[in-house]
Amino acid sequence: MAAYAVVVRDGQLLLARSRGESGVLEWVLPGGGTEHGEDPYDTVRREVEEETGYLVEVTALLGVVSRRRALPGRFRRPADHHSLRFVYEGRITGGELRDEIGGSTEHAAWQPLEAVPGLVRIDLLDIALRLWRERPAGGHLEPEG
Template identity: 50%
Template sequence: MELSINRRLHTRLSAYAVCLDGDKILLARWTNPHGSRWMLPGGGVDFGEDPLDGAIREVMEETGYRVEVETLLGIDSIVRPDFHGVRVVYEGRVVGGELRFEVGGSTDMAAWFDLAEVSELERAELVDTALALLRARPITGRI
């Protein structure tokens, strides 16, 4: 890939949690200028913040729930022309809090969905990747 001298490259570290309650999964609706899609709760890790702590903070911000991280499921990497996203995916368990919507953030609501209906949702591809990681639990942390 040839890069222009003036192109600025950007790497973003983010952390997410797959939270299940029986056959239901917790998702947050991510909004941007191009529309809305359902996504795992989570997002950007602050400078100096541990990804595990970032996932816990982000789930609380986006859903109102306190979670406990149980397992590292894997790390997903996406590359676009001037962007590299490194996404750490954990399995989490809700241990407290109450469902509420984020105000003034990158998501506008959160909800529980039956796993059987996830394939019908307008969703980010990370949801499918995370569910594949959850099913396969690859030793390398990569599908």
């Protein structure tokens, strides 16, 4: 389980950059895994502060992204992995932009919304922006197209 924030201010999206599994730097939403017993609502607030320096108020639950896939497991057997990613909308209430030290991300920045399609990014970013734009009542997106 993980929780992520879509924070938009003045036409810009708050993002963090991390090194993906292939070693390529990619833009991600601020957020991450829940700790044992932690509410995803608290996770997103903690993760945004850790990764960007900002304090956020959660203003909406945009949706839950469920993904099931096979990952490399022990002894060359695939592991059946199921992830749940809570996507929240947030608003900055304090703090100052800074990079995370010793964490999973290396840089935090505001990016213009119109520049996002040209960034090297994870697929969750596109899904989260679609949730933010469409705001489906059930928090679930229908497949495009």
